[in-house]
Amino acid sequence: MKANTRRGNRLVFDAVAGSYDQARPEIPAGLVADIVGFTSLAPGEKVLDIGAGTGQLTLPLGKAGLDVTALEPGEKLRELLEKKTAADDRVHVTGGFFEDYDGAEDGSFAAVFSANAFHWIDPAVSYDKAAGLLRPGGYLVLLWNVPTVEDGALRVALNERAFADHPDFVRDAHPRVEVLAAEGSEEMAASGRYETPRVELCSQPLVFTPDDYVTLLISYANAAVLTSEARRDLEDGVRRVLADHDVESIRVVNSVYAVIGCRAEQ
Template structure:
């Protein structure tokens, strides 16, 4: 399992590319499977009267599911364009311009925290104690990732097309992300305990242009030179054409819940 370098917020050059494609990210990226969302809601005890913080909220793909629980939702997003999309998509959430390493909230003020598709961007040595600071003792932290399902033939073909674009440290995408971060972020940390994991698979049917948009919203593709990106996009259209113009885009979703030491 390999992941993106952990340089927080907009400091990593690939993360800055999200600012260029915030609208595309909102249109083309999926949400999370109902099974995983329901599990997170249950394990974090999200309901009316509770307060949850969504870290690295992006355009609000996870935030809107949190709002649906009736809990008070605070969403952190450092990128201006992503944050603007977030505010439009989820007006019910309180949106703050901040990263996970410097959370502008009081100590012990939150009942839960989440990070959807964002924890790998954080500087973990700073973010983990900062998240613990704002969580009440015993509060839960839920992490979730959608990953392209490498057991699927289409995804293996897409992986081959992406190979020239992949930066060092992202040579592979596959299962094991929760196990990786359990070691990287928490193995030697006295701040969190009790680890629970869940996974699910899901698929979405996409036409050729939505396939192009979805892959173009990947950070290292968005950061690529225009001509290189155009060649990749044409190859994706050809790939869709070999399947009648529509594809089943399959994901493996992994989630991890851990709890602040009481």
Template sequence: MKDLKQILQNECYGKDLEQRKHWYSPAATAYQQVRPRYPQAIIERVVEITQLSADSALLEVGCGPAIATPDFATLGCRMLCVEPNPDFYHLAQQTCESYPNVELQNCSFEEWQLEPQRYDAVLAASSFHWISPDIGYPKAAAALRSGGHLILLWNKELQPSYEIYQQLLTVYQTHTPSLGRTYEDSATQAAILDQLGQMAIESSYFKEMQSGHIEVEVTYTIDQYLMLLSTYSPYGKLEAQQRQTLFAGLREVLEQNSTTIQLSFVSAFHIARPN
């Protein structure tokens, strides 16, 4: 397995902050529509471990278009959600209109003015890898009250079956060889997520890690699947014409099988306390 920290530095938090702020803008609406939500079993386990309630105060880091936010807002707790991308921010505003205890700020976690020891939990749903560990972990720890928790949620990339993957591989090799990467089965995805969680402990700012994961299976239409791919960073880096040609080739192969595609992914949580 490649060095995960080096990959994150090259592909995520190592990018210029202004570039990161607008990275998902071209796919913001698609992201909201087709990115999977977090399984209810994961949310329930997180709430059970952290004992979150209507009396809790949560800080959500990089809420995106508010994929996970409603799962915690329904508890009635006070939430401050910071999101640097302006398109995500506006979508999150729409999603959270019915949650009066949710406040949104259009800024990055790096720019956010620290409120020391104010929050019972700092939540990041598939977002913390976009923040430099030198900033993210110490700032999150400083924002937490005594007995608070860092909550990291993850949904790994959705994968077709290995049989379908092999059929699609020819298309990738023809049009975008750089995307014909090694297939990630559920064990590989779980191992990668475990590495992401362990980084919190290695930072020396957190301890007592609790974690869990489940494998999720979903069915997407071909249109939904191609829209989903457009929300993943490697596809966002492609030139528009190259992406269009690639997607046309993928569609042709997929439509030979069915009008839908079966996908799976690993969803996980990591919870830790500040030192």
């Protein structure tokens, strides 16, 4: 995933924090376990989760036994994450942008993680700063997910009707996760701070009610930035398509990819 040039929108998720918390899926525990195994992370080791949201990656990392510093700049998102992890002494929630983060000494983390957030960081800062926070042999692990409606007729109807004015929501039958992963791998390698990155892919079946599917859409930046009227129009358009197809549940394939790079020794 290339760096996002619209970084002024990086706090927009705070306006839809409830929707974000309700509908965004956790990163699959099996993928997290595979990454922990590949990177040889041991229980209790310190890791950083950048742009933690309401814990979609933070919680699986904590369940894996890691000591997680969860960095989340959005106040409402952070409050929800703090409530979820209040009784978990393995998770430490803090605020602020990664560009300004100074809560750790250089080389203090065994791994730096980020799920669906690293592209919001200034690329002039992102890879270098992450490398500086890693101990020798530490890993940068970047993850993204792409949810796609499984039913072909329903997906086409949503694309052509509900998303006609919202092309960022349009999904093909086979999302471009391999292409996106390759682009992310190339970008990480081009920074010169990491050894040849490894890519991991997985898919996760999800089932949403119509209400929860609409909530999922509203949790994304391209919906959160809309005016209230435009957002209602999007919601209404989606609901009309679902009603026309007599949909009671929506099966979604959540394609997840991870780009994993070991800090290169300079």
